[in-house]
Amino acid sequence: MDTLLNTKPMTKVTATVPLSKITDDRDMLRMAAKLTRDLSTPNPVIYWTDFLGSAAIGYAALAGAILVSSPWLAVACAILSVLALYRATLFIHEITHLDHSRLPHFRLGWNLVIGAPMMLPSFMYEGIHMIHHTRTRYGTVEDPEYLPLALMKPWSLPLFLLTAILMPVGLLLRFGILGPLSMFSPRLRRLVVGRFSGLQINPRFERRDPEGDFAKQWRWQELGASCVAIALIVTTLTGILPLKAFLIYMGVISGVAVINQLRTLAAHLWENEGETLNITAQYLDSVNVPDGFLPYLWAPVGLRYHALHHLLPRLPYHSLGEAHRRISGALTQDSVYETASYPSLRAVIARLAVNTMRKPRR
Template sequence: MNHSTGYIMAARREAASTEIKRQREFYQAAREICSDLFSVRPSVYWVDFLASVVTAYVLVSVYLAMPLSSPIAWFCFAVGGVLIYRSSMFIHEIVHLPSNEMKFFRRFWNFFAGVPLMVPSFTYESHLHHHSSRHYGTENDGEYLPLASGTILGVVAFLAQVFFQPILVVFRYAIWTPISFCHAGLRKWTLQHATSLVINFQYENHKRPEKQTVEDTFWELLTAFRVWVMFGLVLVGTMPVERLPKIYALAVFILIVNHVRTLAAHRYTSDGSTISHLDQFLDSTNITGNWLTELMCPLGLRYHALHHLFPKIPYYNLGVAHRRLVERLPADSLYHDTVYPNARAAIGELMESVRSSK
């Protein structure tokens, strides 16, 4: 090894050591700034969820009962859809709560939102893989696709999922659920491959069969029963068949909002390799935005990078944490690298990465 090569390697080691030190200092400073924001206040969850879900169901009932020629129907469709989305996203908070905390809220949410919306909470436990440093951005992350290094067609295919997912979910519960109980191997396959809310359809949750509890199966069967009742009411003439496409349209609308939000949540630059906790933070975004951002990113989801940094901060404290970090951290802090003025800027950067990857 010549002297110049030795100097280069030494310089690289020193630069890497400096960057690691910088990241460690950033994390410690951010943790100290947010140290009082990790406690859970159950009353906030109850008031927010009840207000959201009751209002949502009232508005959606009006939408389903009125002809589409009525402006009131479209108002109820839009506002009710946004509130249904907000109510459903409590599933994200639930999976981050310790299993022994707020058990009654978890069950109440499942009964009044998870089952009616066909997203019982156990189907989202795979989300914890999305936060794991071993799984984030890899093939074992069901909520990640390497979109930044892909093509425009890949982004279009991702967005096109919204038109098929409602049909797949109905099929999963109405038909596949009872079939899956006919054979142990089929049941195992179902729990591994068709029981997680994901955007990466190649994801396999190998631990799901052993984690499936009696209560999980109860919610699964109750969801299947909910679908059978919906179609049964149509068959006996109690519910007009015209309501089925209206329900489908509402589901697609909610999924469109969610998928656009998901596009803005990350930079999607992972190449499938394992990355550190802070690298996963830097691959995510914080969106300042406005009230429209809050509608599209309910329950603090606009602060997605912050959530990946500190997953245990409850949603109602994320805004406070974000403002503190922006104000108190130095201008060259890693935190500021994750902040975007709006979702359009974050998606625009992603699309620029897609175009430049060709």
């Protein structure tokens, strides 16, 4: 610990030093692992209670938004539905990191309650997100979840957010039309799997066909989402499902997508130019927003500690707050660890926006 406490401060080093030139702070890595060794076991009670409670509130509020006659009450119900279902949906991130033997049937339960109804099965993230955590792929052209947004033109940021509004339409087309049709066309199937089967933001990333047990998971998850999408299309076109109910449902999914896209903007600094980065550099390109109440709403399920998550990706979400307290308490305020903490969502987005206005731009 003494070695770490005396390390040279690197406050906001990423503002002047390229990420690829940063050396690994091995003392910090060892200390973080040592202090959190007892926090790696997921608590089933917390997981199931949090997930099912969030989903129940979300669906109840959705029903309220559809059924109540008061416009103001309907809007309030819709907002509550978006926030609750957003929280429930973000457990997809936990599913990608879980040792499923420690939390049996959670993936199945999540897909039945959220994945299929929201047309967002977990295979859309599984097999994608772990590439983002790969030591040699983070921030490179092979990373499906990374774009150098800070190096792009200013209009890239609003465009990035606006695309999320159309996400429910895209999911409806993917699972209601393209997915079923691709079963009869190998060429279309390759396109659907490669381009339209992952929550990726890198347009150059192309997904490979699933294999083994994951392929079995993929099949039943896709079947469930397709059944929901086809049912929505058919019942709306035939008038069985009122157009108002359909639009509110799609609007809630769109709201979930927009908040998540905003959170994604604040998850990293997006300043890597495609170079391979070490763990410390990846950490410094990522963001913690540990203080305040609002991060519990826009970055729930532990994602307010996104930089810490990149440092210790195996920690369950309910352990991240305690891990942050332990590590922060063991280090000085000018340590490398504190460099990744920012005061608010606004501060992170403002930094990103300012960086897009600098030249040269992509």
